[in-house]
Amino acid sequence: MATPVTIKVSNRNPRKPIKRLPSSIEVTDATTVQDVKDKLGKQVGLNPERLGISDPEKKKLLSDRKALITKHKEVLGGLEILVKDLGPQASWTTVFVIEYLGPILIHLSFLAIRPYIYSNPGPLSTSQYLSMAMIVLHFLKREYETLFVHRFSLATMPFFNIFKNSGHYWVFSGFNLAYWIYKPTSYTAKSSPAIDSINYVGIALYLFGEIANYNAHVVLSKLRKPGGTERGIPKGFGFDTVTCPNYSFELIAWTGIALVTKSWSTVLFGIIAYGQMRIWAQKKERALRQLSDKYNKKRNGIIPGPWRKL
Known part of the structure; x- marks a missing residue:
């Protein structure tokens, strides 16, 4: 398995920041979007489905939960993801x-x-x-x-x-x-x-x-x-x-x-x-x-x- 890569984690909505959101997260070439949501959900104390993950360039929501996070060029290029609380689901x-x-x-x-x-x-x-x-x-x-x-x-x-x-x-x-x-x-x-x-x-x-x-x-x-x-x-x-x-x-x-x-x-x-x-x-x-x-x-x-x- 490839060496883990550290990706910066930022609040997509600074006016309504997610409390206890970590500043970064480690991913590998086997980490899916859902894996990221699950890890972040545990750390911030929210249902993972409430978390919307977006790329930093186009700010497009990564809707395919089973897609590999490293397959998103915008994420890998900027080594950053934006996270937003989507509210109750x-x-x-x-x-x-x-x-x-x-x-x-x-x-x-x-x-x-x-x-x-x-x-x-x-x-x-x-x-x-x-x-x-x-x-x-x-x-x-x-x-x-x-x-x-x-x-x-x-x-x-x-x-x-x-x-x-x-x-x-x-x-x-x-x-x-x-x-x-x-x-x-x-x-x-x-x-x-x-x-x-x-x-x-x-x-x-x-x-x-x-x-x-x-x-x-x-x-x-x-x-x-x-x-x-x-x-x-x-x-x-x-x-x-x-x-x-x-x-x-x-x-x-x-x-x-x-x-x-x-x-x-x-x-x-x-x-x-x-x-x-x-x-x-x-x-x-x-x-x-x-x-x-x-x-x-x-x-x-x-x-x-x-x-x-x-």
């Missing part, structure tokens, strides 16, 4: 489970609380029951994927994200959809007792979108070993057309839900979701482009369109 699984649980409970609870919200609520129509089933199943699928399919490269995210993410899902896909869909005077409530042709189209789009979305998530999960942080270029159904077909298929599923609910609230949620997914898709596009010069640059991350090689 929560696991990605915990955040996802909580944020998806909200819409499930909210929609199911409307079966019991409708008499206390609306006057003369009456029974739910076929379309309203169908809408509830589609929305609840969508988020149950997400819960399953969170627990058994997704493989996260980062161990944690800021604890505050629980409230931010839950606010998005609980409000826009929970209360927002439920209040208008299960309203006695809504278009959905006045639908025919039988499933009409529009509902059949909506169900078909929904099933296709959900199944294709699940397949895309499985493809993405196979790019990384359990507990791994490695990145890969996904290939398969949808991935040769857009950067993030999982988002494309999700929008198709929600289009199906919108046709069944026939509610402006579903359209509103779809527009908000598209805006956020578009930002994520652009970040994913940039990350894949940096990963390999053989990656085919897409012109759009979600909606299919012309694309060319770099």
Whole structure:
């Protein structure tokens, strides 16, 4: 093993310095970013996941916890790392489970609380029951994927994200959809007792979108070993057309839900979701482009369109 190298340790935020932070740390060619975080965490008395390690030149966060610290040229060149307290952290699984649980409970609870919200609520129509089933199943699928399919490269995210993410899902896909869909005077409530042709189209789009979305998530999960942080270029159904077909298929599923609910609230949620997914898709596009010069640059991350090689 190579001779240990001494690297200077500095507070990235001098205004909020980390107490008891050592002035230096010794690393070898086998020391990972996580090893550094673990060593510093013990010395400063903080959970290692709270510590963000950055290089001194670009001040870019070293997000790959399994990467060798000596492989970062900026760190090795300046023999320095910057450390910041990221604050309380929560696991990605915990955040996802909580944020998806909200819409499930909210929609199911409307079966019991409708008499206390609306006057003369009456029974739910076929379309309203169908809408509830589609929305609840969508988020149950997400819960399953969170627990058994997704493989996260980062161990944690800021604890505050629980409230931010839950606010998005609980409000826009929970209360927002439920209040208008299960309203006695809504278009959905006045639908025919039988499933009409529009509902059949909506169900078909929904099933296709959900199944294709699940397949895309499985493809993405196979790019990384359990507990791994490695990145890969996904290939398969949808991935040769857009950067993030999982988002494309999700929008198709929600289009199906919108046709069944026939509610402006579903359209509103779809527009908000598209805006956020578009930002994520652009970040994913940039990350894949940096990963390999053989990656085919897409012109759009979600909606299919012309694309060319770099």
